Amino acid sequence: MRRKILAMLLTVVMLMGLMVPAFAAEEGSNLTGKTVILHTNDVHGNIKEYAKVAALRQEFEDRGAGVVLVDAGDFCQGSVYVSVSKGADAITMMNAAGYDLATLGNHEFDYGSEQLWNNLKNARFPVICANVMNDAGELYCPATIVGELTSGRKIGFVGLDTPEAQTKANPALLKGVNFLAEEKMFEATRKCVNELRDPQKGGCDLVIALAHLGVDSSSEPNRSYDLLKNVEGIDFVIDGHSHTVMEQGVNGEPIQSSGAHLENVGVIVIDDATAKIEDHYLVPIWHKENKKVVYDYTKEDPDVAAVAQKIMDRIDAEYGKVFAKTEVDLNGERDPGNRTEETNLGDLITDSMMWAIQKNEGSLKVDKDHVVALTNGGGIRASVAAGDITKTDVNTVLPFGNTVAVVYVTGNELLEALEASTQDTPKSIGAFPQVSGIDFSIDTTKAYDKTAETYPGSTYHGPNTIQRVKINSINGAPFHPEDTYAVITNNFVAAGGDTYYAFAAAKEQFDTGLPLDEVLMEYITEQLKGVVGKEYEKPQGRIHVVTEATPNPSQPDETVPDSSEAPTTEPETTEPETKPTQPETKPTQPQKPNSDNPKTGDSGVMIPVVICTLALCAFAVVYKKEGKQI
Numbered sequence: 012m013r014r015k016i017l018a019m020l021l022t023v024v025m026l027m028g029l030m031v032p033a034f035a036a037e038e039g040s041n042l043t044g045k046t047v048i049l050h051t052n053d054v055h056g057n058i059k060e061y062a063k064v065a066a067l068r069q070e071f072e073d074r075g076a077g078v079v080l081v082d083a084g085d086f087c088q089g090s091v092y093v094s095v096s097k098g099a100d101a102i103t104m105m106n107a108a109g110y111d112l113a114t115l116g117n118h119e120f121d122y123g124s125e126q127l128w129n130n131l132k133n134a135r136f137p138v139i140c141a142n143v144m145n146d147a148g149e150l151y152c153p154a155t156i157v158g159e160l161t162s163g164r165k166i167g168f169v170g171l172d173t174p175e176a177q178t179k180a181n182p183a184l185l186k187g188v189n190f191l192a193e194e195k196m197f198e199a200t201r202k203c204v205n206e207l208r209d210p211q212k213g214g215c216d217l218v219i220a221l222a223h224l225g226v227d228s229s230s231e232p233n234r235s236y237d238l239l240k241n242v243e244g245i246d247f248v249i250d251g252h253s254h255t256v257m258e259q260g261v262n263g264e265p266i267q268s269s270g271a272h273l274e275n276v277g278v279i280v281i282d283d284a285t286a287k288i289e290d291h292y293l294v295p296i297w298h299k300e301n302k303k304v305v306y307d308y309t310k311e312d313p314d315v316a317a318v319a320q321k322i323m324d325r326i327d328a329e330y331g332k333v334f335a336k337t338e339v340d341l342n343g344e345r346d347p348g349n350r351t352e353e354t355n356l357g358d359l360i361t362d363s364m365m366w367a368i369q370k371n372e373g374s375l376k377v378d379k380d381h382v383v384a385l386t387n388g389g390g391i392r393a394s395v396a397a398g399d400i401t402k403t404d405v406n407t408v409l410p411f412g413n414t415v416a417v418v419y420v421t422g423n424e425l426l427e428a429l430e431a432s433t434q435d436t437p438k439s440i441g442a443f444p445q446v447s448g449i450d451f452s453i454d455t456t457k458a459y460d461k462t463a464e465t466y467p468g469s470t471y472h473g474p475n476t477i478q479r480v481k482i483n484s485i486n487g488a489p490f491h492p493e494d495t496y497a498v499i500t501n502n503f504v505a506a507g508g509d510t511y512y513a514f515a516a517a518k519e520q521f522d523t524g525l526p527l528d529e530v531l532m533e534y535i536t537e538q539l540k541g542v543v544g545k546e547y548e549k550p551q552g553r554i555h556v557v558t559e560a561t562p563n564p565s566q567p568d569e570t571v572p573d574s575s576e577a578p579t580t581e582p583e584t585t586e587p588e589t590k591p592t593q594p595e596t597k598p599t600q601p602q603k604p605n606s607d608n609p610k611t612g613d614s615g616v617m618i619p620v621v622i623c624t625l626a627l628c629a630f631a632v633v634y635k636k637e638g639k640q641i
């Protein structure tokens with residue numbers, strides 16, 4: 012609002028004949044006596060753009076402001092440029108760009124907690140998080156930090172990570188790491204806010220939550236909205252996780268979030284004398300037009316750009332080689348896309364999983380017609396345009412380093428897994444199953460019959476009864492709830508990631524150790540002879556999402572197929588047509604690699620300190636850490 016008024020005033024001034032271009036004048040206004048918080052979130056490995064963040068910081072400093080650069084999480088994962096080093100190069104980039112503070116996102120845990128704590132040892136900035144604990148109830152990071160303005164007034168930050176991390180990173184790599192959720196998270200935050208506000212302790216005039224919580228309905232009751240409703244004394248929330256571009260909440264809540272991949276940088280202007288927020292807005296860095304990136308902001312810090320280029324050159328040398336091609340665009344979108352409906356890329360990936368296991372006779376103990384494949388839509392992270400395919404492309408689609416696992420389940424357990432993983436459908440949900448060998452329908456006109464309690468160690472509720480999902484056939488044959496099926500999946504899902512507790516609880520499973528990205532590459536080179544052809548142009552018609560608006564004519568009748576009856580019909584082939592009723596920016600989903608299980612609860616990295624200090628002044632930012640930083 013203030014910017015608009017300022018722009019209007021300047022326009023009037025120009026009309027009166029003063030030769031001051033409005034834009035330049037506004038950009039150049041003096042900010043002496045102000046502190047500017049620049050904030051990013053969900054950068055997800057788009058490391059090239061950090062040079063622009065550093066240049067933007069310099070611009071604000073040149074205008075006289077003291078600048079604090081903060082990140083609200085999910086910096087370790089999302090592109091091959093950070094995933095090859097398991098997140099370490101993300102820290103290298105944030106050090107180069109001059110970050111002053113960060114909190115953790117769920118994706119920080121994708122490579123396991125031990126890898127994360129090791130990465131963070133190299134961070135030249137503090138990391139705060141009030142709701143990540145070990146089994147003894149101790150914090151892994153400081154919960155809060157206090158910064159001092161030139162006036163002597165103080166700002167307090169409290170860090171929070173979405174408790175969805177518990178199931179959005181590979182549970183097998185998170186043993187001993189606990190995320191406080193709902194009331195426990197609010198209670199911990201209240202304590203922090205009270206200490207920050209207490210004149211004898213933090214003595215803060217302004218309290219900001221640096222929160223990787225998001226605003227998606229599927230994240231309720233752990234959203235930033237829920238935080239503000241349940242905790243008094245937070246003046247402003249810098250948010251992440253849901254990839255939402257917002258300068259305020261839907262009802263005017265003081266929440267700002269910059270989207271993702273550095274498409275924007277958030278700006279908060281604080282008056283040092285009063286410690287009040289005077290203004291806040293987003294500065295656009297880039298956007299897409301006709302699938303091409305167009306830069307809204309072009310200045311770059313050359314030193315930071317050089318650090319990024321060195322990393323990209325090293326990775327491109329190995330990953331940039333063309334190994335195959337595709338004749339069709341492969342759909343890696345989220346919503347509508349892999350989190351809401353069947354996609355051709357989901358089909359291709361699950362077909363490759365089927366192929367990789369079935370090409371070796373005798374690797375499974377059930378008949379071929381009882382083998383299916385399933386991967387979570389949230390694990391599919393990018394599209395591939397028709398044309399050449401490089402290893403980088405595949406690694407960007409599947410950046411988690413997941414391996415292929417096999418879970419033996421009963422038909423009933425498979426039904427439970429499908430019912431739970433589509434509980435938000437037609438709205439976006441990261442668990443949404445992309446499948447091979449299964450033909451199933453989801454009747455979204457019926458309510459999800461959720462259990463009162465969440466699954467153990469999860470923010471998700473299982474189903475009391477199967478209301479919405481119906482398996483029409485398995486490999487073209489009737490489905491039998493009592494039979495045993497082999498589900499070929501990824502190790503994240505097998506370990507109970509997202510909503511897949513039914514798989515973690517199943518009696519028998521094993522990890523093949525085959526990297527999922529390599530399985531996909533081999534399938535394309537060996538089985539498809541190096542070309543993804545027209546057969547993958549469209550989804551194959553395996554998943555039928557039924558809504559009131561689009562009743563599915565192919566929905567079979569309600570009778571359960573008779574187990575004695577031989578299959579007489581091909582699986583239904585109607586394509587899913589449903590679109591989510593309301594486009595939602597959906598979170599992310601995590602996973603992790605096939606490294607050894609980390610020894611968690613390592614007391615050597617524990618920091619029980621609750622408040623440490625971030626000293627801010629107009630021309631320099633100096634922070635001191637109490638104790639060892641992570």
Ligand SMILES: [Zn+2]
Nearest residue numbers: 116117252599
């Ligand atoms: Zn996230």
